[in-house]
Amino acid sequence: MTDEKFTDERFELTEKKAELALDILRQRLNRQLDASLEVCVRCGVCAESCHYYVANPKVEHVPAYRAEQLRKIYRSLSDPLGKAVPSWVGAAKLDQEMVNKLMSAAFGTCTMCGRCVLNCPMGILNMLYRV
Amino acid sequence: MNNVVVTRTIALIGLLICIVGLAFKINDIMNRPYKRDLSRPRGNVGQSLLYAFTLGMAPWEKESTRIHWIAYVRGILFHVGVFMALAVFFVSPWLAAVPLLLSGLAVLVTAAGAVAGFAGIWMRWTEENLRALSLPDDYFSIFVTSSFVALAFAALLWPVTLPIFYIVTAAMLVYIPFSKIRHCVYFFYSKFFFGQGFGHRGVIGHPDSDYAA
Numbered sequence: 001m002t003d004e005k006f007t008d009e010r011f012e013l014t015e016k017k018a019e020l021a022l023d024i025l026r027q028r029l030n031r032q033l034d035a036s037l038e039v040c041v042r043c044g045v046c047a048e049s050c051h052y053y054v055a056n057p058k059v060e061h062v063p064a065y066r067a068e069q070l071r072k073i074y075r076s077l078s079d080p081l082g083k084a085v086p087s088w089v090g091a092a093k094l095d096q097e098m099v100n101k102l103m104s105a106a107f108g109t110c111t112m113c114g115r116c117v118l119n120c121p122m123g124i125l126n127m128l129y130r131v
Numbered sequence: 132m133n134n135v136v137v138t139r140t141i142a143l144i145g146l147l148i149c150i151v152g153l154a155f156k157i158n159d160i161m162n163r164p165y166k167r168d169l170s171r172p173r174g175n176v177g178q179s180l181l182y183a184f185t186l187g188m189a190p191w192e193k194e195s196t197r198i199h200w201i202a203y204v205r206g207i208l209f210h211v212g213v214f215m216a217l218a219v220f221f222v223s224p225w226l227a228a229v230p231l232l233l234s235g236l237a238v239l240v241t242a243a244g245a246v247a248g249f250a251g252i253w254m255r256w257t258e259e260n261l262r263a264l265s266l267p268d269d270y271f272s273i274f275v276t277s278s279f280v281a282l283a284f285a286a287l288l289w290p291v292t293l294p295i296f297y298i299v300t301a302a303m304l305v306y307i308p309f310s311k312i313r314h315c316v317y318f319f320y321s322k323f324f325f326g327q328g329f330g331h332r333g334v335i336g337h338p339d340s341d342y343a344a
Contacts (some may be wrong), residue, residue: 029163030163030164030165030166031160031161031163031164031165031166031320031324032165032166032324032328033163033166034159034160034163035160035317035320035321035324036321036324038156038160038313038314038317039314039317039318039320039321040311040314041269041311041314042261042264042265042266042269042311043202043206043261044199044258044260044261044264045195045196045198045199045202045203046195047260048194048195048198049194049195059259059260059263059264062260062263062264064264065260065263065264068264078159080309081268081309081310087267088266088267088268089266089267089268089310089311090266090268114329114334117325117329118193118329118334118335119193119194119195120195120325121188121195121196121206122314122317122318122321122322122325123183123187123321123322123324123325123326124321124325125321125324125325125328
């Protein structure tokens with residue numbers, strides 16, 4: 001999957017779309033998603049469970065790395081340290097680069113097979129991020 | 132008032148802050164809506180929950196623990212060391228009365244836990260994927276917790292180190308609700324939802340099914 005596919009104006013992040021995206025995240029933030037967003041300790045043992053990673057071992061194909069792109073936004077919204085010292089906990093605002101990464105993670109490098117869930121020491125429901 | 136009493140009081144205040152902070156986090160998650168799985172149940176959720184909290188983490192069940200067996204063993208030693216250090220903290224006013232066999236065991240466990248903890252920092256920095264994933268919070272969390280375990284080891288052998296043990300304990304406890312260490316609470320939620328969700332779907336915990344792990 002190449003970056004050229006994201007140059008279409010449909011994928012351009014406007015202020016209105018960013019607000020809508022954050023509203024949708026807030027609405028969909030149920031107990032299961034909250035637990036999965038909070039519990040990751042970034043141990044990285046999910047890497048080899050992912051078909052994409054086994055085929056092409058880049059860090060962008062590690063399930064925890066993909067999920068971390070959503071966690072960055074979540075922390076900027078919900079984490080006290082994420083608001084006070086964003087760089088300490090990796091909080092980030094939603095911007096065009098983040099949107100591109102999220103789209104690549106959700107639609108380009110995940111089939112929702114669930115192997116990462118079975119291999120995660122915490123049982124993180126990584127597929128929830130795609131939903 | 133001597134140093135030990137003052138610093139022990141500071142540690143207990145830190146424990147109170149930790150408990151209150153974690154209570155807020157539990158309140159936050161319990162206020163979130165619970166999303167029901169409306170599909171027809173295909174497995175035994177009770178069995179799956181039991182699996183999720185027990186065998187589901189065993190090397191013969193989970194591929195990732197076999198592939199990353201060093202990290203797995205290191206993690207076990209570290210966490211057992213943390214629990215032992217917590218026990219040392221709670222028993223610290225009566226350390227002199229602890230039987231020699233128990234205190235000897237505690238010395239060994241905390242020593243192994245501290246080594247495993249500090250080794251984790253090194254592993255996180257040297258391994259490419261882990262380095263890319265890691266945040267300052269990760270390094271500091273492991274550092275402060277490993278220091279806590281190391282000082283529990285020191286306190287067992289040299290009670291003169293109790294004041295510094297209590298100060299580091301207080302720092303760690305206050306930091307817990309704000310850091311990734313709060314996974315100690317969220318672990319139970321995520322494992323529950325994993326067991327419940329995958330059990331409902333018949334993926335795990337089903338007596339007649341084979342599953343790829």
